Amino acid sequence: MSDTQSLIENRPPSVAAVFLERVAATPDAEAYRYPVPPASGQGPDDWKSLSWGQAAERVFAIAAGLVDLGVQPEERVALASNTRVEWILADLGAMCAGAAVTTIYPSTNAEESAFILSDSESRVLIAEDAAQLAKARERRADLPDLRHVVVVDAEGAVPAEGDPEGWVLSLADLERRGREYLADHPAAVKDRIAAIRADQLATLIYTSGTTGRPKGVRLPHDNWSYMAKATVATGLITKDDVQYLWLPLAHVFGKVLTSGQIEVGHVTAVDGRIDKIIENLPVVQPTYMAAVPRIFEKVYNGVAAKARAGGGAKYKIFKWSVGVAREYAKVTQDNFRRTGRATAPFGLSMKHKVADALVYSKLREAFGGHLRAAVSGASALSPEIGYFFAGAGIHILEGYGLTESSAASFVNPGEAYRTGTVGKPLPGTEVRIADDGEILLRGPGIMQGYHRLPDKTAEVLESDGWLHTGDIGELSADGYLRITDRKKDLIKTSGGKYVAPAEIEGQFKAICPFVSNVVVHGADRNYCTALIALDPAAVLGWAAEHGLEGKSYAEVVAAPETARLIETYVQTLNDGLQRWQTVKKFRLLPRDLDVEHGDLTPSLKLKRPAVEREFKHLLDEMYEGAVEA
Incomplete structure (x- = not known):
């Protein structure tokens, strides 16, 4: 058995157990960075840090607080918040309590939020602010299972007339209750973690879908333990990385990123404010970040617009540099595939050097100057845009997966990445192409099924574990997958x-x-x-x-x-x-x-x-x- 196989097959039953291992191994190392806006509202944010040990103190307090509220293993705790450090701490806290987390996008309206809370039978909602509390309160009559709403930003989030006693409390209140509970029951959280089974429900993510009501995808603890080990086994991330995490954590992609980070122990800077991305990049100076294709398209369009505004000569230089970048990327990737060396002919290399000085170096600086790789997922990136960034020294590693496969089933492998493909399967994941071109997946990342929808589950999940993805694709002779379209599209x-x-x-x-x-x-x-x-x-x-x-x-x-x-x-x-x-x-x-x-x-x-x-x-x-x- 290879070291990689051993690492994956001998994985712990849960990410909660992986978290304990990480805290024990590097308690004083930096885990998370997060912004604190200035009190005046003017000027740059002040970035604070949490070590793994400090994060564990808050996670355990949240976990114990949930236990004190009566939350039982596998009962659902819903999270409705933008991406922020408290989201990660609350998610880990719920997991360490043995509960299952249901995610809700903060942009979800009151009706659909109520459907998710009701269908998941969520006992507790951890809401970001008064606006998220208001949505739950509006539909409280339809939510008999919802016993408490815990509010992260408590300003304005106060009990209202008609609220049951103790229905609303702040995150600070929950953590205080948790610390008091731990004083009397010091082993409570570790006992809950030790009791977690690999097949126990960890996450219930409702797919937004394109039509109809969202379906709850049941993902057990073993899915995330596998993802933590398998993503690190690809070599994609290392302990020395700095990740900039702004993607919605309600999405399954974000969950993979947090699981891998816990396994390897690198730093993650967390800020979900999209309007702050350009401002944050030079401050955070990430070595890797994940995004969706639309972000790279907007950067590309923005650079083109800026060059056009600079006059005809600048725009002409930009268009020339785009052509050089694409040619350089295609040639070097092809040569790497054939010889193992990313080389280019002398003439093209000289043109690339000039273009780098004029255009590419400025683009890399805009990303913070230290970006080793960017991971793109959720939908397809145009290959020509991918080749432009590759030639400019911003390596976009496309990946592929579904909510139903815990997000990360394929990823491009480091230097050997191929633009236009989503790379190779994660260690332990199997793939085959059906007669009609549909991609089928099997492995430890596949869901248990759709929550309370056995007929819908049977439509996509075969009895022998093969998941029908609904995507059409092609596999190269050496295992790289190219997605050509959605089957239904x-x-x-x-x-x-x-x-x-x-x-x-x-x-x-x-x-x-x-x-x-x-x-x-x-x-x-x-x-x-x-x-x-x-x-x-x-x-x-x-x-x-x-x-x-x-x-x-x-x-x-x-x-x-x-x-x-x-x-x-x-x-x-x-x-x-x-x-x-x-x-x-x-x-x-x-x-x-x-x-x-x-x-x-x-x-x-x-x-x-x-x-x-x-x-x-x-x-x-x-x-x-x-x-x-």
């Missing part, structure tokens, strides 16, 4: 041709620096069309230079000049497509797609049916007069 034109919209959408994002989101449509139609949402900052910057200064976003996208601009990029896209894939017509949307309008999931995945429903009039308009087969 493959569209068939009325002419009988299959089209993968996500692939076309990704190509367009690499071509057009103004696009934010694009939806290719064509199922049962005789040609393809597209709904295109533009990036507000990029297109308004262009508009100011082309006689449309002062116009609103809606006015700019409605202007004929803007349509002519985007048409040139659509024509470029079509030049590289098969005839039946080409986008014959398009419409610019009056606003960008977002989570608030229900166009995107909280992890920024496109909700295709929702967008097509809302903008059906634009789609119908593009097919008026067309003869449908």
